[in-house]
Amino acid sequence: MSPANQPLVIAGRIFRSRLILGTGKFSSPEAMRDALAVSGAEMVTVALRRADLTGRKDPFANILEYLDPEKYLLLPNTSGAMDADEAVRLARLAAAAGLPKWVKLEIHPDPRYLLPDPVETFRAAERLVQEGFVVLPYINADPVLAKRLQDAGCATVMPLGSPIGSNRGLQTRDQLRIILEQATVPVVVDAGLGAPSHAAEAMELGADAVLVNTAIAVSHDPNRMAVAFKQAVEAGRAAYEAGLAAAQDTASATSPLTAFLD
Amino acid sequence: MSFVSEFNALPLTSLVKRSREVGSAAVRESLMKSSPTLTDFAHLISPAGADFLETLGRRSQQLTQQRFGKVIRLFAPLYLSNECINNCKYCGFSRDNPILRVTLGVDEVLREARALAEAGFRNVLLVAGEHPRFVSNHYLRDCVAALHAEIPSVSLEVGPMETADYRPLVAAGADGLVVYQETYDRAVYSEMHTAGPKRNFDWRLETPERAYAAGFRRIGIGALYGLADWQYEALCVAAHAEYLLRNCWKAYLTISLPRLRPCAGEFEPLTHVSDRELVQLVCAFRILFPDVGLVLSTREPAKLRDGLIPLGITLMSAGSHTEPGGYTGAGKEHLHQTVRGRIVQTGSSEWATNGDGRHATGQFDIADQRPAGEVAEHIRRLGYEPVWKDWDAALTA
Numbered sequence: 001m002s003p004a005n006q007p008l009v010i011a012g013r014i015f016r017s018r019l020i021l022g023t024g025k026f027s028s029p030e031a032m033r034d035a036l037a038v039s040g041a042e043m044v045t046v047a048l049r050r051a052d053l054t055g056r057k058d059p060f061a062n063i064l065e066y067l068d069p070e071k072y073l074l075l076p077n078t079s080g081a082m083d084a085d086e087a088v089r090l091a092r093l094a095a096a097a098g099l100p101k102w103v104k105l106e107i108h109p110d111p112r113y114l115l116p117d118p119v120e121t122f123r124a125a126e127r128l129v130q131e132g133f134v135v136l137p138y139i140n141a142d143p144v145l146a147k148r149l150q151d152a153g154c155a156t157v158m159p160l161g162s163p164i165g166s167n168r169g170l171q172t173r174d175q176l177r178i179i180l181e182q183a184t185v186p187v188v189v190d191a192g193l194g195a196p197s198h199a200a201e202a203m204e205l206g207a208d209a210v211l212v213n214t215a216i217a218v219s220h221d222p223n224r225m226a227v228a229f230k231q232a233v234e235a236g237r238a239a240y241e242a243g244l245a246a247a248q249d250t251a252s253a254t255s256p257l258t259a260f261l262d
Numbered sequence: 263m264s265f266v267s268e269f270n271a272l273p274l275t276s277l278v279k280r281s282r283e284v285g286s287a288a289v290r291e292s293l294m295k296s297s298p299t300l301t302d303f304a305h306l307i308s309p310a311g312a313d314f315l316e317t318l319g320r321r322s323q324q325l326t327q328q329r330f331g332k333v334i335r336l337f338a339p340l341y342l343s344n345e346c347i348n349n350c351k352y353c354g355f356s357r358d359n360p361i362l363r364v365t366l367g368v369d370e371v372l373r374e375a376r377a378l379a380e381a382g383f384r385n386v387l388l389v390a391g392e393h394p395r396f397v398s399n400h401y402l403r404d405c406v407a408a409l410h411a412e413i414p415s416v417s418l419e420v421g422p423m424e425t426a427d428y429r430p431l432v433a434a435g436a437d438g439l440v441v442y443q444e445t446y447d448r449a450v451y452s453e454m455h456t457a458g459p460k461r462n463f464d465w466r467l468e469t470p471e472r473a474y475a476a477g478f479r480r481i482g483i484g485a486l487y488g489l490a491d492w493q494y495e496a497l498c499v500a501a502h503a504e505y506l507l508r509n510c511w512k513a514y515l516t517i518s519l520p521r522l523r524p525c526a527g528e529f530e531p532l533t534h535v536s537d538r539e540l541v542q543l544v545c546a547f548r549i550l551f552p553d554v555g556l557v558l559s560t561r562e563p564a565k566l567r568d569g570l571i572p573l574g575i576t577l578m579s580a581g582s583h584t585e586p587g588g589y590t591g592a593g594k595e596h597l598h599q600t601v602r603g604r605i606v607q608t609g610s611s612e613w614a615t616n617g618d619g620r621h622a623t624g625q626f627d628i629a630d631q632r633p634a635g636e637v638a639e640h641i642r643r644l645g646y647e648p649v650w651k652d653w654d655a656a657l658t659a
Contacts, residue, residue: 111513
């Protein structure tokens, strides 16, 4: 039997799965629920603007009813917020509505590329940490910003691989390497992972987890794609823990030329 | 620099000529591009492009699902008033049309909104004719404030205003503003708009910029197809959208594609866009703008709307009424006619040229009369999730 990968620990909570899933873009809430189930994910993120935060159990905004809080840590996200004030307001509302006091902090004022605003994200993170939230900020792959957010008390940093929904993989690879090398909190690569190979690559680099949504949600067969990502994340992590051999440009003989000296 | 200067400098004549004359090789080349330009758009909407309709559809579908997922957002128009000081030849609300008019009180607006909320809507577009006496800025602000407490997303389609006049509406909780240029052809515009402040083409053209400056988060633009050459209009809308994406970068942009419908005044469309051409246009807009919302109203018949769902549309109205009070009968006890800005009690329906005399007159006839729930069910059957709530009032508090 192969040894299990090490668990992921965020803010003292243990997760066996290193795959975090988004809940948008699915063709139905049932399709979403099924894909989550087979993915093995233990943490899922939900856009607060899609959910009912009034406590009225709105049947026309009932996404939360498809997410079993016993099975998943529900990670509310602040998608739609354009600045720190809005993000903080949404996070507080979510907590008041009984959702976990965790927040995936997303502030992207540009609705086209959905790139995160570093200034507003940092401001909101500081305030939310002070208020006792477990803060997981979505950021561009900026190593200095990642350090500043760690110093501010964020539970993770979530740098993007490429813009949300772009399926372009790890376009920010070199910056991600620096973030991973310097990290003192778990690093979750979020956004742009369009294929299981992208997720495996992120894990092989040393990412602690990945977050995937579009690639699974819009697949012709979301369940099979969810399983493919699950396997890729596990394989990538296992390879990282086993220790990947360094790549090099030239061939390396398996029978060393200097063996006669031994 | 406002869009007016940019619009005046656009090489529209050559772009339209290109879109009429281009051959299939150029269309094929434009279809291959990962970042198409306005010239490529001209190719995609050309008669030669019509031969590639299936390819356009597949590309549009893939881009839409990638960016928006397998979801269709739903909204409903809520007409506040059909009073208007403008005369627009194609519009049922024109001031000289002898129609039954009414402006709903704020409590009546709330009743209408609650009926829509009951049907599922969490995104409502408040529509009103342009008449400062009946539809004042204060009145609009009061309507928005009343609805904001109950409806997560409130947008407006009302007479253009100055930036300073928009700000109180944003502060009251409105998140979107829709303004159609109607036609981007100055000569046709002048011919169609015979009286009222709407005659000012440039003022209307700059409205989205003023709305953005005032803080609106969602901005909707479009042309009314049936007035001028449709390829010309589409090229202008595309150029306008490009400008807004560059300059109003924090706003979420939507483009609507309304075709003229029968209305009071019995205006006959001057030009025609066929169903196939409308589909071509939807796909071309999607390919040029993968991230822009594309809106389809109940002006179009059910069959065409259903067909367009997997082809690039992201936002649809459903179960709509285009007359004030249409959802609850609110306001029917003070129906009247308006002559030169004065209310005239008709006492009978003999003046009303359009309608049954018991309801205010609608702006135009709707073609897809299915109730919202039925539309939602059909969206589900097509493999898409109907999304009612995609905004939280906390974002605009």
